[in-house]
Amino acid sequence: MSTLATTTTEGPRLDRVTPAVEVRDLRKTFRRRDRSAGRFARKRPWPALADVTFTIARGECVAILGQNGSGKSTLVRLLSTLLIDDGGEARIFGHDVVKEARAIRRLVNRVSVEASFFKKMSAAENLSYAARFYGMSPRRTRTAIPEILARVGFPPERRDEAMENLSRGMQQKVALARALLTSPVLLLLDEPTTGLDPRSKLEVQDFIRQVRLEHDATILLCTHDMGEAEQLADRVGLLDRGRLLFLEPVADVKRRFGVDTLEEAFFVATGREFENEATEDDEYREVFG
Amino acid sequence: MSEFAVEMRNQLVGLAGIVERNVYLTKRYILWDAAFMIWTIANTLTIVFIARAAHLSPALENTLATQLLVGATIWAFLGIIFEFMTETVAWERWEGTIEYTFMAPLSRVVHLFGQGAFAVLYGLIRASILFFAVAAFIGIHAPQANYGAALALLALGSLSFIGVGIMTSVLPLISPEKGAQLGFVAQGIMLVVSGVYYRVDVMPEWMQWIAKISPATYVLRGDRASVISGTGIAWADVWPLLIIAVLATPIGLAVFRVGERYAKKHGKLKRSG
Numbered sequence: 001m002s003t004l005a006t007t008t009t010e011g012p013r014l015d016r017v018t019p020a021v022e023v024r025d026l027r028k029t030f031r032r033r034d035r036s037a038g039r040f041a042r043k044r045p046w047p048a049l050a051d052v053t054f055t056i057a058r059g060e061c062v063a064i065l066g067q068n069g070s071g072k073s074t075l076v077r078l079l080s081t082l083l084i085d086d087g088g089e090a091r092i093f094g095h096d097v098v099k100e101a102r103a104i105r106r107l108v109n110r111v112s113v114e115a116s117f118f119k120k121m122s123a124a125e126n127l128s129y130a131a132r133f134y135g136m137s138p139r140r141t142r143t144a145i146p147e148i149l150a151r152v153g154f155p156p157e158r159r160d161e162a163m164e165n166l167s168r169g170m171q172q173k174v175a176l177a178r179a180l181l182t183s184p185v186l187l188l189l190d191e192p193t194t195g196l197d198p199r200s201k202l203e204v205q206d207f208i209r210q211v212r213l214e215h216d217a218t219i220l221l222c223t224h225d226m227g228e229a230e231q232l233a234d235r236v237g238l239l240d241r242g243r244l245l246f247l248e249p250v251a252d253v254k255r256r257f258g259v260d261t262l263e264e265a266f267f268v269a270t271g272r273e274f275e276n277e278a279t280e281d282d283e284y285r286e287v288f289g
Numbered sequence: 290m291s292e293f294a295v296e297m298r299n300q301l302v303g304l305a306g307i308v309e310r311n312v313y314l315t316k317r318y319i320l321w322d323a324a325f326m327i328w329t330i331a332n333t334l335t336i337v338f339i340a341r342a343a344h345l346s347p348a349l350e351n352t353l354a355t356q357l358l359v360g361a362t363i364w365a366f367l368g369i370i371f372e373f374m375t376e377t378v379a380w381e382r383w384e385g386t387i388e389y390t391f392m393a394p395l396s397r398v399v400h401l402f403g404q405g406a407f408a409v410l411y412g413l414i415r416a417s418i419l420f421f422a423v424a425a426f427i428g429i430h431a432p433q434a435n436y437g438a439a440l441a442l443l444a445l446g447s448l449s450f451i452g453v454g455i456m457t458s459v460l461p462l463i464s465p466e467k468g469a470q471l472g473f474v475a476q477g478i479m480l481v482v483s484g485v486y487y488r489v490d491v492m493p494e495w496m497q498w499i500a501k502i503s504p505a506t507y508v509l510r511g512d513r514a515s516v517i518s519g520t521g522i523a524w525a526d527v528w529p530l531l532i533i534a535v536l537a538t539p540i541g542l543a544v545f546r547v548g549e550r551y552a553k554k555h556g557k558l559k560r561s562g
Contacts, residue, residue: 030555117385135295
């Protein structure tokens with residue numbers, strides 16, 4: 001992808017042998033109040049991630065499936081240096097996420113379920129200041145921003161419109177553009193298509209495929225959409241109540257559990273139906289509860 | 290270019306990004322800012338009119354009005370600095386951009402100083418408008434005023450104000466709900482002990498001791514002297530400001546680092562808007 005190649009910042013040299021992501025016995029526990037025990041009940045430890053171990057090779061696309069509250073967002077935030085773990089370790093291209101956070105920040109970018117922007121500012125303005133944080137000068141962003149917005153299918157005539165006037169799908173395209181503008185070698189996608197209309201969803205999924213084909217990026221996709229995971233990823237993992245139950249190619253998962261679909265595999269692995277718990281969008285709501 | 294030079298260049302571009310973002314936001318909220326400016330002018334007038342009500346000789350009334358106006362202007366200036374510094378976290382949390390800013394490869398020192406640099410520039414513009422608008426309305430005469438010295442001292446004091454502001458900006462990290470309001474408590478306390486509308490020696494002795502470590506004490510004293518008597522920058526006001534700036538900034542950054550670590554440990558960098 002020419003646009004991305006030309007926007008690459010002078011970053012650390014990465015060898016092809018070191019795994020993109022190495023996670024070993026990673027633990028994170030929050031404290032949450034047990035609602036059933038009443039309003040004034042004491043907060044209790046609640047493991048968001050329990051001894052999670054996996055590796056992602058460079059250039060690979062791995063999907064982590066899980067229901068809401070399963071620990072997907074916690075995993076993405078830990079890898080984004082936004083959380084500090086309670087045990088175990090996580091490395092990105094050999095760098096420890098806690099001790100070498102600065103080195104990692106140049107390599108990683110992220111798209112989350114909420115397209116988070118300054119809503120009064122336009123798409124171009126939001127991308128412009130965000131790119132500066134990664135050392136991109138105005139001379140570079142003058143050409144790079146229109147190019148990247150064109151690539152994600154964002155209409156040029158709406159570039160200067162306030163974000164609050166854009167649809168959810170449009171905002172998510174700008175979020176993708178923001179992540180790719182800085183040419184990350186590891187792209188963390190946390191429910192990137194949740195809440196999008198079917199057309200926008202397909203467009204975003206097509207773009208993820210394109211990024212994989214044309215840009216040398218490793219992708220970690222966290223989703224509760226099993227179809228999306230099956231279509232986009234080389235390997236699929238299942239995170240359930242903070243535990244990673246498996247991480248294998250889809251065909252191997254189906255063979256192992258003797259089933260035809262990932263939904264059935266989930267049922268066999270956990271003894272429960274795979275449902276979306278619409279009341280809590282992720283485990284963090286509990287932290288503020 | 291060496292690795293260090295590249296990093297320095299990237300950090301400078303990042304600092305420009307912080308200022309650029311605040312310029313965009315100021316443009317978007319300019320009408321709200323104008324409305325807030327009217328409120329600040331009205332509020333300042335309620336203070337400066339006290340000089341008229343004191344029934345003093347015209348010369349003394351003019352001196353008292355100028356003294357009150359300088360105090361109110363610095364209160365407003367400090368308010369802008371603290372507001373911007375506190376919003377470093379609070380506003381971004383509301384908009385949901387906080388995680389993207391904190392995961393960017395921008396050093397926290399540059400991030401916070403970028404925010405402080407814009408706050409000082411914006412605060413100086415607003416303080417100047419406020420001062421001259423109220424002076425014109427009341428009819429204050431300051432023929433001997435040395436505005437250059439007053440502005441220079443305010444700018445020097447700003448280094449300390451940014452340092453203290455960094456300490457308060459950590460509060461919304463610890464308490465997303467109430468942290469921002471606590472920044473205004475710090476502002477109020479600092480100005481009360483610094484003699485915002487009065488001389489420091491009218492306060493109890495223990496408050497006078499606290500006044501010695503407040504940068505606002507020296508800015509208020511120096512600016513009053515510059516505006517009323519035309520005194521230039523006095524070394525007696527400069528050296529305490531330099532010492533406080535040298536101490537306040539690293540302490541502020543250390544406090545912020547502890548707060549950031551706490552927030553990352555407890556998952557409080559999450560958006561709340």
